[in-house]
Amino acid sequence: MKIRIEGPFIKLGQAIKAAHLVSNGAEAKEVIQNGEVQVNGETEVRRGRKLVPGDRILYKGQTVEME
DSSP states (O other), rough: EEEESSSSSEHHHHHHHHHHHHSSSSHHHHHHHOOOOTTTEEEETTTTTTEEEEOOEETTTTTEOOO
16 A cells, blocks of 8 residues: 655654554554554654655555655
8 A cells, every 4th residue: 555645754643544554543652652563664663753755664464655
């Protein structure tokens, strides 16, 4: 799956919500803080991590690429 970024970046919490990997912001915060989300192959625990085109999210076997 791919997400088109409107602007220079999108925050990680917003991106996993936009990709429908979680249902709301509270769930996004929880899974990120629990270390369940990877960005570019590394575990990320910052919900405000800025993603730019080319970055990839991995969560529960789902990969989402920013474009």
